[in-house]
Amino acid sequence: MVELNNTDPWETKNRAYICTVTVTKLSASQSWWFQSCSHCHKTTTSYGSGYKCSGHCQTVTTIPKYRLCLIGTDGTGSAEFVLFG
Numbered sequence: 001m002v003e004l005n006n007t008d009p010w011e012t013k014n015r016a017y018i019c020t021v022t023v024t025k026l027s028a029s030q031s032w033w034f035q036s037c038s039h040c041h042k043t044t045t046s047y048g049s050g051y052k053c054s055g056h057c058q059t060v061t062t063i064p065k066y067r068l069c070l071i072g073t074d075g076t077g078s079a080e081f082v083l084f085g
C-alpha cells in the first residue's frame with residue numbers, strides 16, 4: 001500500500017494495480033448509491049421534474065447505481081477505495 005500511496009495518480013492514471021487489502025472501515029459520510037446518467041454513467045442531479053447529467057449529455061434518463069466507499073489496509077498503509085456497480 002505504501003508504494004501505491006506514493007504514486008502520482010495523474011502520472012499513473014491509465015495503469016492498473018492489484019493489491020490485497022482487508023476492509024477496515026466504511027466511509028459513513030458517503031451515500032451507498034447515486035442516480036447515474038444512463039448514457040455516460042456520471043452523477044445526475046435533480047433538475048425540475050427530471051434530472052441533469054453532470055457530464056455534457058442531453059439525456060435525462062437515470063439509473064440507480066451502487067457506489068461504496070471503504071478504507072482498506074494491507075498492513076503497510078491504508079487507502080480509500082471507491083467501488084462502483
Ligand SMILES: [Zn+2]
Pocket residue numbers: 037038039040041042053054055056057
Ligand atoms: Zn451523461
